[in-house]
Amino acid sequence: MKNVNEILGLKNTNEVNEKLNELLASFQVYYQNLRGFHWNVKGKMFFTLHNKFEELYDDAAEKVDEVAERILTLGGxxxxxxxxxxxTSKIAVVKDENDGMKLVEATLENLSTLIKIERELLEVAEKADDEGTNALASDFISEQEKTVWMLNSLLG
Known part of the structure; x- marks a missing residue:
């Protein structure tokens, strides 16, 4: 029986899987940060941010699953x-913060880190002729860049 990489016609995907696991770990910490932001946010923007953080953590949960399944697809x-x-995460845990605008700033920092990892992943996946991972990372980047723009606009 052939291994998955042979069937898919991919080169060595060990480096891709390492970078995907870094992304997975970072998404998990980002997700947990967002859960805490959703639960603990206070301030004038409470209702807006409470709902936005929930939207973002639901999206992060889906992305966690997609990344994990991509790792499995590549035999990792x-x-x-x-x-x-x-x-493994490149995102720091945010603890004991409830100021809405500071939480938005932390979310922007987290998204910036995720985008950096995803751009690095594009380079690694390119070397492995891994179009599936490239497409995944590109889609994530496009969505997250729009979210960065919107959250940054909220900050003024």
């Missing part, structure tokens, strides 16, 4: 423990 094993996520 997705990280799946909080210990591994915290060790």
């Amino acid at each position: 094993t997705p990280l799946h423990t909080f210990e591994d996520y915290l060790k």
